Amino acid sequence: QLQxxxxxPGLVKPSETLSLTxxxxxxxxxxxxxxxxxxxxxxxxxxEWIGSIYYSGSTYYNPSxxxxxxxxxxxxxxxxxxxxxxxxxxxxxxxxxASFDSSSSVWGQGTLVTxxx
Amino acid sequence: xxxxxxxxATLSLSPGERATLSCRASQSVSSxxxxxxxKPGQAPRLLIYDASNRATGIPARFSGSGSGTxxxxxxxxxxxxxxxxxxxxxRSNWPDTFGQGTRLEIK
Numbered sequence: 001q002l003q004x005x006x007x008x009p010g011l012v013k014p015s016e017t018l019s020l021t022x023x024x025x026x027x028x029x030x031x032x033x034x035x036x037x038x039x040x041x042x043x044x045x046x047x048e049w050i051g052s053i054y055y056s057g058s059t060y061y062n063p064s065x066x067x068x069x070x071x072x073x074x075x076x077x078x079x080x081x082x083x084x085x086x087x088x089x090x091x092x093x094x095x096x097x098a099s100f101d102s103s104s105s106v107w108g109q110g111t112l113v114t115x116x117x
Numbered sequence: 118x119x120x121x122x123x124x125x126a127t128l129s130l131s132p133g134e135r136a137t138l139s140c141r142a143s144q145s146v147s148s149x150x151x152x153x154x155x156k157p158g159q160a161p162r163l164l165i166y167d168a169s170n171r172a173t174g175i176p177a178r179f180s181g182s183g184s185g186t187x188x189x190x191x192x193x194x195x196x197x198x199x200x201x202x203x204x205x206x207x208r209s210n211w212p213d214t215f216g217q218g219t220r221l222e223i224k
Binding site (some may be wrong): 103 | 217
């Protein structure tokens with residue numbers, strides 16, 4: 001059974017880069033069955049799609065964040081990662097990683113990242 | 118970017134009642150629409166994919182319908198554990214987008 005777990009700093013300073021990693025277990029990140037995504041949720045608000053990456057390495061980013069986002073895969077560690085540069089307080093949110101295939105979706109538990117000096 | 122508009126924002130009902138939630142897309146998403154349930158402090162859980170297919174383990178009281186731009190999630194008889202926030206998501210066009218959510222609360 002596929003499981004995902006986010007990891008990374010819970011506090012990031014303004015103007016710095018937020019870096020998170022999602023570790024996948026119970027399945028291969030190289031599988032052509034899935035695509036992998038990052039979603040965030042500011043406190044008390046709704047869900048925002050950040051971006052996705054396919055097994056081929058193709059990436060798709062939310063246009064509103066595209067200039068600041070990089071998503072990459074490390075197949076040797078069965079992980080994928082998110083980097084968000086030049087963060088501000090508006091980037092404070094719970095960040096989720098998730099997998100998607102034709103009929104299912106598995107999410108990590110989420111990790112709160114606070115942007116503050 | 119496809120905008121999804123959910124209505125109502127809040128729905129107040131009693132256990133045993135029928136709940137009808139709506140999701141409207143700014144352009145056609147065919148049947149590439151999913152519904153999620155989110156409870157406080159938890160990640161979203163997939164309920165319905167491709168507009169009308171229940172995900173594995175989802176009770177039969179949950180059903181989805183619609184295609185194109187108008188979609189409905191119906192909960193036939195509310196159980197106490199169904200009171201939560203519900204989101205629709207489209208996977209038709211990049212980027213994937215979510216609706217703003219409908220809060221289903223106990224009346």
